[in-house]
Amino acid sequence: MNDFPWGTLQQIAPDQVRDIVCRAMVMDHVGTTAPIGRRMLSGYLGLPEREVRAAADALRDEGLLIYQPTGMMLSPEGQAMLPQVRALCRAFSGANDLEAQLSRALGIEHVTVVPGDADASRGVLRECGRAAAQRLRQMVKGGMTVAISGGSTMYELARLMTPGPANVMVVPARGGFGTSTAIQADSVAEELARNMKATCKLCHLPDGLNAHALEEMQKLPDIAETIRLMRSADIVVHGIGRADEMSRRRGMTARQQEELAALGAQGEALGDFFDEQGAIVQSNPSVSTELRTRNPGARTLWAAAGSRKTMAILAAARHQPPHSLVIDEAAARQMIKHLT
Structure with a gap:
């Protein structure tokens, strides 16, 4: 083709x-x-x-x-x-060419571009979730542990996932925050496990706990087991957020949001805020960052959609490119403009 x-x-x-x-x-x-x-x-x-x-x-x-x-x-x-x-x-649409260009420019092994703009059509967000689910099926093997974050795209991925290999464990990749329970990491992990026919361990921790509080919570056996699994996850799946939107969702004060903007923050992933060049300008207390969730050998899959997230995706990818990226066409085209 x-x-x-x-x-x-x-x-x-x-x-x-x-x-x-x-x-x-x-x-x-x-x-x-x-x-x-x-x-x-x-x-x-x-x-x-x-x-x-x-x-x-x-x-x-x-x-x-x-x-x-x-x-x-x-x-x-x-x-x-x-x-x-x-x-x-x-x-x-030229999606295949966009994928090749982004893969070369950002050093990403596998890029999937979904036609359309999720900012204009909710259906495009759904298709990004479907494409991410297909990519996850290709990546996961029996006996692996998958850690997944929350968010709208992650929810669509989990909802559209189909049964996978045997003996897969699913855990959340971060704690909870915001007001929508359906897209919290625990809820998304549970939905993913249900549709994959996998086992699931939940965290039941809010994002934003400081190191001392997290250390105390780890004394609970169920929490300790989930954290152990998070730390050793073979695949880490998460979305990318705009810095301004994520700071509001995390309940930052107006002054804190202004300070973050002054630092040039563009994107957020798992509690870290990045500027346009990919430098971490602020790292907030998070279950994932405080507990060093990511196994250095873990494979990473990101999914994000909408042209409004262009700079957020670029900022995060410049910090540390994922192994696989799923985005929509609108974001991909804007990213290419900024890269050329």
């Missing part, structure tokens, strides 16, 4: 290529967001509604799309074709 001469085909039959691209994009987005109406889909795709209607009608006539009162959805035949359709969309 990567070597297919799309440029030549565009020169020979530009109208037909546009039709193919439009139909593939409609199938891709309907597969992600169904049921959905034409007007809303037109807004997501940035295409005139008449083009979306023509593509949808053609797909319906081919038996790949179904119209229902609640909106459009793929037929079983369309659903079966979805992996191939998404491969087409990746080729059209």
Whole structure:
């Protein structure tokens, strides 16, 4: 698919290529967001509604799309074709080239770029979670321990994970903070373990405990066992946050947030805040940082989405590139602009 001469085909039959691209994009987005109406889909795709209607009608006539009162959805035949359709969309969007450029520029072994912008469509965030789940399935082996953080992208990964190899242990990669219980690290770890058919050990600790408090908590047998597993995790999976958003979520005062901004903080991961060049400008008390969660030999998988997180992802990657990165197209394109 990567070597297919799309440029030549565009020169020979530009109208037909546009039709193919439009139909593939409609199938891709309907597969992600169904049921959905034409007007809303037109807004997501940035295409005139008449083009979306023509593509949808053609797909319906081919038996790949179904119209229902609640909106459009793929037929079983369309659903079966979805992996191939998404491969087409990746080729059209240039995602494969973006992956190669980011891999070379940042020294990342494996990069996956998902078409779209999660800031414009919740469905793109879901697809980033799906892609991250697929990557995790490729990485995990029987007998491994997986540590995963919280957050919206991690929640989608956990929700869309499928059963994995035997004897896998899942633990949280950090403590809890913020107000949404569904995306706390403990909740995400539990969801991931359930869908992987793995064993799970929870932490039940808030992020932000100081070293002395953490030391005291480790005297509890259940907590001590979870921390031991966190420290020896074979795979560490987490998202990347914007420094300004994460400082608010962590409950910092307005003055602390201003001081952090003055230090040039752009991104946050597992309690550490990074500036644009990747230097740690502040390390806050965290279950993961205080207890040195990461095993030096652990493999790392990051997933983050949305063009607004461009500088946050770059800052974290410049500090220490992950082994695998999953991002959306909008963030990837902005990152390339900053790198060239």
